[in-house]
Amino acid sequence: MAAQDLRDALVVLALPFAAFLLLGVVRPLRRRGRLAGIVSIVAVAAALVVAVRLELFGAGSDAVGLWPWLPGDGGPMASVGAVVDVLSRKMLVLVTLVSLLVQIYSLGYLHEESAPGLGRYFAYHALFAFSMLGLVLSPSFLQMFIFWELVGLCSYLLIGYYYDRPSAARAAVKAFWITRLGDLGFVAGIVMLWAATGTFDFAPLFAMAKEGTIPFEGFGLVMFLIYLGAVGKSAQFPLHVWLPDAMEGPTPVSALIHAATMVTAGVFMVTRAYPLFVAAPDVLWLIGTVGAFTALLAATMACVENDIKRVLAYSTVSQLSFMMAAIGSGVPRAGFLHLLTHGLFKALLFLGAGAVIHAVGTNDIFRMGRLFRALPGTGTVFLVGTLALAGIPPLPGFFSKEAILTGVWESGRTGVFAVLALTAFLTAFYMFRVMFVAFFGRAHAPYEHAHDAPPSMAVPLWVLAGLTVLAGLRLAMGGGEEHAPPWLLALSLALAVAGFVLAWAAYQAGVVSASALASTFPLSLVDSLARRRYFLDALYAGLYRGVMLGFSRLIGWIDRYLVDGLLNFLSACTLRGGDLLRGIQSGRAQDYLYGVAFGLLALVVWAQLWLRRP
Amino acid sequence: MGGVGEERRSLPPTSNDPVGLNAYLILAALVFSVGLAGVLTRRNAIGILLGIELMLNAVNINLAAFSRFGGDLTGVVFALFTIAITVAEMGVGLALVIAIFRARRTVEADRLDLLKG
Numbered sequence: 001m002a003a004q005d006l007r008d009a010l011v012v013l014a015l016p017f018a019a020f021l022l023l024g025v026v027r028p029l030r031r032r033g034r035l036a037g038i039v040s041i042v043a044v045a046a047a048l049v050v051a052v053r054l055e056l057f058g059a060g061s062d063a064v065g066l067w068p069w070l071p072g073d074g075g076p077m078a079s080v081g082a083v084v085d086v087l088s089r090k091m092l093v094l095v096t097l098v099s100l101l102v103q104i105y106s107l108g109y110l111h112e113e114s115a116p117g118l119g120r121y122f123a124y125h126a127l128f129a130f131s132m133l134g135l136v137l138s139p140s141f142l143q144m145f146i147f148w149e150l151v152g153l154c155s156y157l158l159i160g161y162y163y164d165r166p167s168a169a170r171a172a173v174k175a176f177w178i179t180r181l182g183d184l185g186f187v188a189g190i191v192m193l194w195a196a197t198g199t200f201d202f203a204p205l206f207a208m209a210k211e212g213t214i215p216f217e218g219f220g221l222v223m224f225l226i227y228l229g230a231v232g233k234s235a236q237f238p239l240h241v242w243l244p245d246a247m248e249g250p251t252p253v254s255a256l257i258h259a260a261t262m263v264t265a266g267v268f269m270v271t272r273a274y275p276l277f278v279a280a281p282d283v284l285w286l287i288g289t290v291g292a293f294t295a296l297l298a299a300t301m302a303c304v305e306n307d308i309k310r311v312l313a314y315s316t317v318s319q320l321s322f323m324m325a326a327i328g329s330g331v332p333r334a335g336f337l338h339l340l341t342h343g344l345f346k347a348l349l350f351l352g353a354g355a356v357i358h359a360v361g362t363n364d365i366f367r368m369g370r371l372f373r374a375l376p377g378t379g380t381v382f383l384v385g386t387l388a389l390a391g392i393p394p395l396p397g398f399f400s401k402e403a404i405l406t407g408v409w410e411s412g413r414t415g416v417f418a419v420l421a422l423t424a425f426l427t428a429f430y431m432f433r434v435m436f437v438a439f440f441g442r443a444h445a446p447y448e449h450a451h452d453a454p455p456s457m458a459v460p461l462w463v464l465a466g467l468t469v470l471a472g473l474r475l476a477m478g479g480g481e482e483h484a485p486p487w488l489l490a491l492s493l494a495l496a497v498a499g500f501v502l503a504w505a506a507y508q509a510g511v512v513s514a515s516a517l518a519s520t521f522p523l524s525l526v527d528s529l530a531r532r533r534y535f536l537d538a539l540y541a542g543l544y545r546g547v548m549l550g551f552s553r554l555i556g557w558i559d560r561y562l563v564d565g566l567l568n569f570l571s572a573c574t575l576r577g578g579d580l581l582r583g584i585q586s587g588r589a590q591d592y593l594y595g596v597a598f599g600l601l602a603l604v605v606w607a608q609l610w611l612r613r614p
Numbered sequence: 615m616g617g618v619g620e621e622r623r624s625l626p627p628t629s630n631d632p633v634g635l636n637a638y639l640i641l642a643a644l645v646f647s648v649g650l651a652g653v654l655t656r657r658n659a660i661g662i663l664l665g666i667e668l669m670l671n672a673v674n675i676n677l678a679a680f681s682r683f684g685g686d687l688t689g690v691v692f693a694l695f696t697i698a699i700t701v702a703e704m705g706v707g708l709a710l711v712i713a714i715f716r717a718r719r720t721v722e723a724d725r726l727d728l729l730k731g
Contacts (some may be wrong), residue, residue: 587727590654590662597650 002063005084008054009137010045010065012084016099016129019043023123030123033115034107040122041103044129048096055089062086064139064203073419078200083139087272087336089338091136094340095261097467099129102256105351108230108456109252109358114278120162121250132261141190141226142200144269146275148229151262152179158257159249159307171248172574178242183234189225196222215279223280227270228288234266236319236324241536243317244301246311254309254438259316259350260343267323267339274332288328288408292419295321299426300530302434302520308353311417311434315389316346318423322404325416331407338404341396341471345388348464352382355453355461356438368438377452379439381465385433388468390428390494394470396468399475402492406484421495428499436507638679646672658720659711663704670700 019040021028030036062085068076081090086558103125110118119281131150138144149417160172194200196216208214230236235243257263270287277284295318302314319342326335355378360368373380388395391402401424408417452458506514518527532538584591645668652665676723680688715721 029722193727585729588724589726589729590723597654 002059002061002084005054005058006060006063006065006082008050009063009082009084009088009092012051012054012096013130013133013137015043015047015050015280016040016126016133020126020130023119023126030119031116032565033113033118036119037103037107037122041100041107042130043126044096044100044103047129047133048100049094049603051089051096053095054084058084058089066139073283077591078142079140080143081139082137083202084137087268088136091268091334092133092342094343095129095136096131097265098256098260098343099125099186100134101463102252102351105255105354105457105460106250106252106305108454110250111454116141117161121158124154124157124161125140125256127264129159132265135265138272139180139202140200141193141202141273143228144272145183145187145190148233148265149183149528151257151265152176152183152233155179155246155257155262158253159246160388161250161253162248165223165248171242171245173240175246178239179232180240180336182228182230183420184228185225186229189228192218192222193224202272203496205273209279214276220280220282223277223283224286226273227277227283230266230270230324231290232266233269234263234320234324235294236266236290236321237297238536240294240298240317241540244313247307247313249465251309251350254313255347255350255354256600258313259346262318263320264323264339264343265571267320267327267335268326270324270327271336271339274327277327278330279428284328286328288325288413288416291324291326291328292423293321294318295423296326296419296426297534299423299430300526301533302430303426304527304530305430306366308356308365308368308434308438309350309363311365311430312346312349312353315349315427315430318427319346319389322401322420322423326404326407329408329411329413329416331404331411334400334403334407338400341388341400341468341475342489344464344471345395345397345468348381349385349389351457351461351464352378352385355457356382358453358457359451361598365434365438369441370439372439373419375452377458378461381461382439384465384468386431389473390431391492392500393472393493394476395472396475397472398492398496399472402484402489405492406488409485409488421491424492425495425499428496429503430499432500432503433507436503438509453515559596635679635683638675638683642672642675642679644672645669645675657722657724659714659723659726661706662723663711664705666707667700667704670696 005505010029020040022039029039037567062083064081064083066081068077069080070077103122106121106125110121113121130152131147131154131385135144135147135151138147156172156176159175162168164170190200196218197205197214199205205214211459243263247254251259277287298314298321302311302318305311305314319338322344323335323338326338328334350515356368356371356375357363359375360371361376362368388397391398393399405417405420405424408420421530453461504511505511506517518524529535649665649668649670649672652668654663654665656662656665674696677689677693677696679689681687681693711721714726718726720726
């Protein structure tokens with residue numbers, strides 16, 4: 001049975017790869033656009049079926065398949081394979097499900113794109129699905145790193161899908177470089193870990209952690225470096241700045257890669273390697289602290305952002321940090337649960353935002369208004385997503401967030417708990433702010449052309465909304481295992497409701513003036529800082545312009561004036577010398593004879609004077 | 615050399631010669647220098663050929679003188695060869711000069727500078 005599970009997992013992995021190869025190699029197929037999309041969708045749909053079967057009817061036990069890869073002295077240096085366990089089975093379903101729905105949605109959302117562009121888009125999507133599935137199945141750090149970079153590549157390609165738009169091209173490069181910065185630590189950590197233990201594979205590493213071979217000398221640094229990879233990928237402070245810019249990509253891409261799947265890779269990696277992180281308590285403490293800090297930071301930025309996609313992006317940063325804080329506080333199960341539920345409802349929110357943008361043609365929520373009347377279907381599903389994210393029972397966000405809060409409280413990290421509780425309140429506030437301003441508030445512009453999404457877009461939305469509700473109901477019924485204290489349940493609910501009430505008062509009823517609220521101390525300080533994104537973008541830009549470009553200019557000057565100067569000087573000498581010597585070639589035979597005669601004479605004299613000397 | 619030299623036909627001894635070998639060598643050097651000066655300075659191609667002729671004759675003087683004072687006929691034979699070759703060379707040289715004259719209407723050495731770079 002375990003072998004059957006393994007085979008199923010590999011089939012899930014192979015299907016999107018086959019689609020990618022087909023689209024990548026067969027040019028006419030790729031250039032047909034919609035046909036390419038159907039190929040990719042069929043492959044991912046088949047993968048979803050297999051993944052669901054694996055989850056529901058699989059053996060249920062863990063299975064690991066390893067094949068030697070890099071040959072080395074005394075056994076293979078590294079192996080590739082697949083690991084089927086609770087984590088990877090659930091992730092397979094999530095990735096294939098969201099991939100499938102997003103791809104179907106894309107057919108409607110990108111219907112105005114040219115056929116070759118659409119083919120390219122779906123080829124990237126198939127590659128992404130393959131890479132992400134490979135990442136979650138990885139049984140070793142090395143294989144995970146390879147797929148890690150592959151999903152980073154797909155993210156770069158898809159953010160830069162509108163490559164003729166300078167802002168998109170810049171955002172793609174920014175995302176690529178900033179995540180690379182974290183990956184530098186990741187790869188260094190993996191190699192150091194390998195140098196110390198001699199293996200990349202998780203299973204032997206975990207065994208070492210269990211029997212006490214780990215932690216060795218310097219283990220904390222190794223785990224910190226590995227954590228840096230997750231900092232870049234899962235947009236933790238201070239490397240979170242790329243994610244909001246990544247919204248330059250098409251909205252379905254944001255939903256799939258920058259909300260539901262790829263950005264969770266960091267969280268997934270830390271969850272996967274949790275037995276190792278446990279052996280490094282300092283790093284775990286850091287993960288929790290940075291997570292809580294980033295969660296609050298991103299939530300405040302989401303509160304002042306007007307671009308609907310960027311609100312969701314900051315919200316994603318905030319929620320990812322929630323998961324990180326959970327892992328850092330010793331409750332990776334809660335973090336992973338939040339990863340799964342967040343993947344569902346954040347994809348729903350992004351796709352809903354995409355439908356709104358598709359209908360009204362703007363990202364600015366203050367140029368929307370009364371959209372609920374124009375787009376009842378989209379409004380309903382967006383409301384489901386908002387309630388789920390804000391943490392209103394019985395939607396899944398409530399349960400996963402409450403599981404995190406319970407875990408953090410029980411771990412005794414009161415500071416982290418307080419920050420996360422405040423973040424939960426802010427989460428409800430900024431989501432209902434979007435809801436009220438865009439969907440219920442005053443109409444800021446007339447919408448003659450606003451219409452609900454076409455079926456190819458609406459079906460994925462409704463499926464996601466339905467699954468969100470189902471997941472919530474299932475958690476509500478089977479969620480008794482966490483034993484949350486009643487006061488905590490009440491607190492969770494109260495925070496969400498308080499956020500809702502504040503947003504309602506400020507943006508719907510007008511009881512409280514939002515601008516007056518923002519200008520009272522200490523909120524005014526936070527407000528102005530958050531609007532300036534805490535000067536982090538400016539700091540990076542300054543570092544880039546001042547340090548990087550300054551250094552590059554210096555190097556450029558050295559190359560241009562010292563290295564090139566030396567070569568130019570040599571060539572000038574050669575040229576001048578040639579000009580000088582050219583004069584002696586007169587073409588007259590007699591002149592040459594002069595040379596021969598006097599040269600001979602000089603030789604004779606030299607021979608007489610020097611060689612014959614006694 | 616002893617055994618071989620006896621078999622060779624040699625000239626009579628020259629101890630009664632009024633001037634020594636050096637006189638011939640100096641004469642040859644002077645003629646050679648005159649010829650070289652002519653070759654280097656004459657503008658006319660014919661003049662250059664004449665200079666060459668003088669230089670070759672200076673060589674002949676040397677060969678004859680060494681032959682006479684060395685008591686060996688080889689030098690004289692060489693001189694004869696040289697004269698024959700000189701005649702042939704003159705024939706070719708003059709033919710070339712005429713050909714150049716026909717082509718360029720001049721035999722001024724200064725203006726024959728097609729080798730100029």
